[in-house]
Amino acid sequence: MYHNHGYLLSDDFASAKNDVGFGYTWLHQANTNGQFPYILCNGNTQNVFGTYPPLSLATASYFARDTWMPNDKFSAFATVWVQRSLNTISTHFDPRLSLVFRPTTNDVIRLTSGRAYSEPDPSLLTPAPPSYGSPTSVNCPSTTTGSGALVAIASEADPNLLPETANDVELAYGHRFNFSTSIQADAYQSWENQALLSGNVPISSIAQITVPQHLIAINIFSA
Amino acid sequence: MQFTAYSANDWSNSTGEGDNDYQTFPLRSVRRATRNRFHQAVEARLDTILVNGQKRSCYHTIAVLVDSPSGYACMNAHQYAVNFYGPFGGSVDRWRTLGKQDYDARVTQQLGAGVITLEGFADAYNNNLPKGPGQVLDVTTQYGPGPN
Numbered sequence: 025m026y027h028n029h030g031y032l033l034s035d036d037f038a039s040a041k042n043d044v045g046f047g048y049t050w051l052h053q054a055n056t057n058g059q060f061p062y063i064l065c066n067g068n069t070q071n072v073f074g075t076y077p078p079l080s081l082a083t084a085s086y087f088a089r090d091t092w093m094p095n096d097k098f099s100a101f102a103t104v105w106v107q108r109s110l111n112t113i114s115t116h117f118d119p120r121l122s123l124v125f126r127p128t129t130n131d132v133i134r135l136t137s138g139r140a141y142s143e144p145d146p147s148l149l150t151p152a153p154p155s156y157g158s159p160t161s162v163n164c165p166s167t168t169t170g171s172g173a174l175v176a177i178a179s180e181a182d183p184n185l186l187p188e189t190a191n192d193v194e195l196a197y198g199h200r201f202n203f204s205t206s207i208q209a210d211a212y213q214s215w216e217n218q219a220l221l222s223g224n225v226p227i228s229s230i231a232q233i234t235v236p237q238h239l240i241a242i243n244i245f246s247a
Numbered sequence: 248m249q250f251t252a253y254s255a256n257d258w259s260n261s262t263g264e265g266d267n268d269y270q271t272f273p274l275r276s277v278r279r280a281t282r283n284r285f286h287q288a289v290e291a292r293l294d295t296i297l298v299n300g301q302k303r304s305c306y307h308t309i310a311v312l313v314d315s316p317s318g319y320a321c322m323n324a325h326q327y328a329v330n331f332y333g334p335f336g337g338s339v340d341r342w343r344t345l346g347k348q349d350y351d352a353r354v355t356q357q358l359g360a361g362v363i364t365l366e367g368f369a370d371a372y373n374n375n376l377p378k379g380p381g382q383v384l385d386v387t388t389q390y391g392p393g394p395n
Contacts, residue, residue: 025371025372025373025374025375026371026372026373027369027370027371028368028369028370028371029367029368029369029370030367030368031365031366031367031368032364032366032367033363033364033366034363034364035362035364036361036362036364037360037362038362039363045361047364058375097254098342134297176342236293
């Protein structure tokens, strides 16, 4: 179940060859899920359908944008975002620039480059009672009893995660043969940073965490 | 000033509709009878299953695990269909809802050389797929299969 809301406030100024604007946005998402039977944090099971406490994701951003068209052959589009990820307590500067050149009325060349970020799912960030695997996963198989072998016994979120970021560049060419036929060619490259990966680590390396009380509250709405 | 609203909701009782998993008695009976004839031709008319680690076979019938001292029973197609028709893979208290709502309000105003825009939105997506506990065989309820 997802519940989203947000708002945008902007001011735009248009002229013959240049449109410029700036603004602010705030976005919030809350999601939760339900389960039957409902399993409490102490492991007890209740034969009712219940929802877990919702997790939220919020972003506050400032932006500026500009569209410049000095003549019929050339145009440029620029946006600059300064985005505050409220869940990861991190700020991101994400500019993007697109240059469009039309040498003839039937050809167009587009060059775009920019930077973007993607926030982790709140379930990956929020400390919660660990979810343990099946009992068989706790028993070390014979093939993993050597020194240094790790056996997954539980999974847990990491409240220190940061958003994934990416830089990208894209070059595209389009040609129109006639009224009904055109061709598009596109090449792009993206460099991703801080990719979110899962893995096995020794339990001793995981810092002790305290699960917030509001995340372990019982929230049963149907009996 | 612009205001848009969108809302779509549906509800269905999945015990026999929506999942394509309600298998009727005639369907079960025909399927098992067909399978039985195939097995009779291919496997010397024996249907074999493992019961407590031991092979147990039924001749001309279907071998089914049951809670009895022997651990299995040999059923003909009619007996099998009586016991296994109904919401296959389903359970009691099984229903689903899907809801989507989106509301958006937008106000634009010329102010000096610029155009001020204020926009707000709220939307929701709800998908509920609850399932009750599995149906005990041979117990008649308003949801599950019955032996009658």
